[in-house]
Amino acid sequence: MQKFRTSFHPFLVIIYLVKWTLWVLPVSLLTGSLVALFLWLLETVIEIRFHYNWLLYFLPLAGIVIHFLYRYSGKNAEAGNNLIIDEIHKPDTGVPLRMAPLVLFSTIITHLFGGSAGREGTAVQMGGSLSHFLGRHMHLSKENLRILLMTGIAGGFGAVFGTPVAGAIFALEVLVVGKLKYNALLPCLMASILSNIVCSAWGIHHTNYQISFVSQHLLSLGSFGFNLLLMAKAIGAGIAFGLAAYLFVRLSHAIKRYSNQLIKVKWLIPVTGGLIIIVLSFLISPDYLSLSVSNPDPGAVSIVTCFKDGGAKPFSWLWKILFTTITLGMGFKGGEVTPLFFIGAALGNTIAMITGAPVDLMAGLGFIAVFAGATNTPLACTIMGAELFGADNIVYYAIACFTAYYFSGHTGIYGAQKNQIPKMPGRA
Amino acid sequence: MQKFRTSFHPFLVIIYLVKWTLWVLPVSLLTGSLVALFLWLLETVIEIRFHYNWLLYFLPLAGIVIHFLYRYSGKNAEAGNNLIIDEIHKPDTGVPLRMAPLVLFSTIITHLFGGSAGREGTAVQMGGSLSHFLGRHMHLSKENLRILLMTGIAGGFGAVFGTPVAGAIFALEVLVVGKLKYNALLPCLMASILSNIVCSAWGIHHTNYQISFVSQHLLSLGSFGFNLLLMAKAIGAGIAFGLAAYLFVRLSHAIKRYSNQLIKVKWLIPVTGGLIIIVLSFLISPDYLSLSVSNPDPGAVSIVTCFKDGGAKPFSWLWKILFTTITLGMGFKGGEVTPLFFIGAALGNTIAMITGAPVDLMAGLGFIAVFAGATNTPLACTIMGAELFGADNIVYYAIACFTAYYFSGHTGIYGAQKNQIPKMPGRA
Structure with missing residues (x-):
């Protein structure tokens, strides 16, 4: 240097x-x-x-x-x-x-x-x-x-x-x-x-996500206990988000590897993948097909509904992991990030239900933090939180994204990404 | 790697x-x-x-x-x-x-x-x-x-x-x-x-700065021309903020070096510095003494007034550079950052007066960007902008801080800071 x-x-x-x-x-x-x-x-x-x-x-x-x-x-x-x-x-x-x-x-x-x-x-x-x-x-x-x-x-x-x-x-x-x-x-x-x-x-508009939860300002003494508790919940959620990202990454790699090992005729890989998706959509739900940002069916789970009470099923996040890793691991194209938003928002919704934390806040934290964990980009995701949801809760964004980053394992979804530094000191 | x-x-x-x-x-x-x-x-x-x-x-x-x-x-x-x-x-x-x-x-x-x-x-x-x-x-x-x-x-x-x-x-x-x-x-x-x-x-509260300017959202087509113009102004302001930071850094080093060269009896250095500050406070104004976050005198310039129309004199920023570099370069103690906030906010005020840009926004940009330039910490300062003023104008924070970073020269106020990378490609 x-x-x-x-x-x-x-x-x-x-x-x-x-x-x-x-x-x-x-x-x-x-x-x-x-x-x-x-x-x-x-x-x-x-x-x-x-x-x-x-x-x-x-x-x-x-x-x-x-x-x-x-x-x-x-x-x-x-x-x-x-x-x-x-x-x-x-x-x-x-x-x-x-x-x-x-x-x-x-x-x-x-x-x-x-x-x-x-x-x-x-x-x-x-x-x-x-x-x-x-x-x-x-x-x-x-x-x-x-x-x-x-x-x-x-x-x-x-x-x-x-x-x-x-x-x-x-x-x-x-x-x-x-x-x-x-x-x-x-x-x-x-x-x-x-x-x-x-x-x-060109007239394109982006979906507007709302977190209406405004924490009593972090520094106001009155909400001291509440904030410490909410912070603990954010850390716990961050761990879950990181592990979900880890699962996503490992499952993606595994599906890609095993389908290539098991199916020798290559064009049969996407055929099989497509068939599995069809079967899953009947067994589980069609809500997890395609982009899932929003859905005309008022009863369906989508990213938008995850920000609301009861807007996700307890295992919506897991199903979306399954649908996406099969789709992308077996030859179809597209990005990983919007599904990661979905997975995070749905998992956040579930965690909010269990812990009693504000649903929209937890969904928002999951939205950015699973992505942060899966791509190893905690700073970009913290800033993304501020850009999408405003900066009122930026402390929680940082907690969730940084924690998820530590808990998502060493390899992200982009295999070509390099690591300058191990995630924990003393371990290489 | x-x-x-x-x-x-x-x-x-x-x-x-x-x-x-x-x-x-x-x-x-x-x-x-x-x-x-x-x-x-x-x-x-x-x-x-x-x-x-x-x-x-x-x-x-x-x-x-x-x-x-x-x-x-x-x-x-x-x-x-x-x-x-x-x-x-x-x-x-x-x-x-x-x-x-x-x-x-x-x-x-x-x-x-x-x-x-x-x-x-x-x-x-x-x-x-x-x-x-x-x-x-x-x-x-x-x-x-x-x-x-x-x-x-x-x-x-x-x-x-x-x-x-x-x-x-x-x-x-x-x-x-x-x-x-x-x-x-x-x-x-x-x-x-x-x-x-x-x-x-412990009951400590921080000063609350307000930027009430809310840009028509960056992406709404209606305010297209206006936003591009405001962005151009933000880039221009960023250049000015960077150069102010550069001036601050160079003047600090120069004052320290020359006062040590010229004044052989070391304890006379702070004495001289103190005397210069006294003279300057009469010649220019006492507004630039001490922390200057706020001032009980309603006519005085302070960081808080810089966020308002007419709240700073055209050269307030320069005077604060002078007062601070003499104070810190000649043996007194304290930080550099709050004065850098002042310098930036005052310069932003002046730039707003010249260009017709919103005063509070420009003051806020200067507040974070001069600091970003002088310490080479553009990311921390962009996030600081979101924490202090909200994320509505985060695009402008980033523009101002990143630009100031490029225009502040190679050395910041912390001599011990290392550079992993030159500021411009192709130049080492």
């Missing part, structure tokens, strides 16, 4: 700033627009699926289409988010531009036919492949291309969830646990904000 | 959690209580000074007292915050326990006689020396002692400003720019929250 003590020239920083603004503009315009298109398509196909329930029966067929699409035209795009993370760590084979339409199309297909998946993987991959394409055509240096790829992640993430600051921090935090590329801070923030603005300029 | 893929035992993590809770408890109890005592004393002496203006004339004398106090009983405590940071980087001589009463007493003296200084240095040094003392008596390993020292910083910082999450992140961020010790996340957060609770249990 060294100290950087070169002379400081504000002019050079301004040139740097202008340069990056110009570089980031096309990335943001394209990423924001593509994310807008994606979110619009997603909303449309999810509505269609709610209308025509029989679409679910074609899920195995959809799996075959996705399988052969990637096999014959995917090149290395199959690696998804990990390819982008790897490429930032060690620029190598490049990220193919075709990754963008491929992942867009297959995610839409996955959702149309009821697969349980998310959005951020798709947005991040679109942002990553676009920024890589642009960066190569702008003849950037290796280091700058690396940062441009990060701005693609930030833009995709920020736009898809409507959380620009969290998007920027996420792009830094997801690469290496414990080592943040501060020299990419501003480019990532600009990309995230601009993509967000572009996406909303 | 390696991957840590050991087996994961939730039980071990729970033991780790319980262990750290037990270790952090005494640190928090003592730090929180001492910070409460400190804040109460501070309030008292500031009130006394407002009552007896002539106290200012004894500032040179107070400087002599502080000088000989540190010379004859200070050991290495003179190094202040840097000693604690160094000790975390490379456990060596230790942090003497006497640092706590010494810095407490001399900060109080500095403020009683009108020196322009802050609080966080004192709180951090008290937390640091206490935690070091406790850690040695608990026979902690080197690595754990290191983390316990960090919890002392987090506790001191979090309690003195009433911002627990920012306190925890600050302790991580201030050590090495770009490398965060994630394994200290939870201990630091616990210490920060508990110290905060303890401090408020």
